[in-house]
Every structure is written in structure tokens, then in C-alpha cells.
């Protein structure tokens with residue numbers, strides 16, 4: 251549909267510029283070729299898409315809601331995103347992504363133990379220079395995301411601000427903030443790619 255609209259649009263411009271029917275066919279052919287080559291390159295991996303991994307642990311779903319909203323924001327900026335619970339991730343695979351966001355709720359003034367172990371395994375794979383992000387739901391003290399960000403910085407990651415904390419279940423305004431963070435991560439990833 252987008253292609254049809256674009257093609258029609260080009261046709262109108264060319265008519266407006268007073269070009270002949272043959273020129274229009276030629277331009278349309280060129281347009282189609284460039285479009286097909288681009289699709290082929292992306293599909294074969296010749297043009298590598300920037301990828302974001304979102305790994306979380308959530309006991310009752312609040313940090314999961316945050317993770318999914320961050321993913322939505324990043325996808326709106328045309329970034330490839332995989333968002334999954336930590337046990338579905340292989341740390342080596344997660345470390346191969348351009349950006350890695352890690353989320354945990356706070357329990358007993360720290361991050362949950364399984365995500366702490368995951369983070370250690372991730373860092374052991376080598377994440378120096380990669381973009382990082384930390385987030386999580388909390389009740390009253392909210393140390394987990396701060397601790398995640400600290401570990402990421404120590405490992406040489408570029409942590410995107412803010413380290414995002416939401417008290418208990420995210421509300422509409424919190425979800426918007428998570429989407430904003432997703433967009434900011436995507437912008438930072440794209441910027442680093444062109445540097």
C-alpha cells in the first residue's frame with residue numbers, strides 16, 4: 251500500500267514536471283529496482299539492522315509492562331527489538347545486540363538474584379562500548395535499577411538516562427515515560443552507528 255501510494259506520488263510529480271509516458275515508465279522501473287535491492291540487502295543481512303535486547307525479571311508483571319512499553323517506543327523508531335523474560339535469553343546472544351536494556355523489580359533493597367546472575371554472565375561476554383539501559387518497578391526504596399546501571403557503567407556501557415523506576419503498577423503516564431525511554435535508546439543507537 252505504501253509502495254502504491256509512493257509510486258502514484260512519483261507519477262504525479264513527473265507529470266507535473268512535464269515528462270513523457272516513457273520517462274515515467276523508466277523512473278518507475280528505477281524506483282522498483284532500488285526498492286528491491288534494498289529489501290534484498292536487509293533480508294540477506296548485508297545491511298545490518300540496529301538491534302535492541304530487552305531482558306527483564308518481574309514477579310507480578312509491573313516490570314514486564316515497563317519492558318514492553320520500552321520495546322514499543324524503540325520499534326516506533328524502526329529498531330529491531332527482542333523483549334523477553336531473562337530465562338528465555340542466552341547471555342551470549344543478548345551480548346551480541348547493539349543495545350541491552352535490563353529490568354528488575356526491587357526485592358529486599360536489591361535486584362532479584364536471578365537477574366543479578368544474568369547480568370554477571372552478560373558482562374562476562376563483553377559489553378564494553380554498548381548502549382545500556384536500566385529500569386524496574388519498586389515499592390518504597392527502588393535500588394534495583396540503580397544497581398543495574400552501576401554494573402553496566404563499570405562494564406563500560408553507555409547508559410541512557412534516565413534510569414527508569416516506576417512505583418508499583420505502571421499508570422498511563424509511566425507507560426508514556428517508558429515509551430520515551432525506548433525512543434531515546436533507539437536514537438542513541440542510531441547516532442552511535444553513524445559516528
Ligand SMILES: Cc1cc2nc3c(=O)[nH]c(=O)nc-3n(C[C@H](O)[C@H](O)[C@H](O)COP(=O)(O)O)c2cc1C
Nearest residue numbers: 308309310311312313355358359388389390391392
Ligand atoms: C517480599 C517483598 C519484598 C520487597 N522488597 C522491596 C524493597 O526492598 N524495596 C522496594 O522498593 N520494593 C520492595 N518490594 C516491592 C516490589 O518491588 C513491588 O511490588 C514491585 O512493583 C514488583 O514489581 P514486579 O511485579 O515487576 O516484580 C518488595 C515486595 C515484596 C513482595
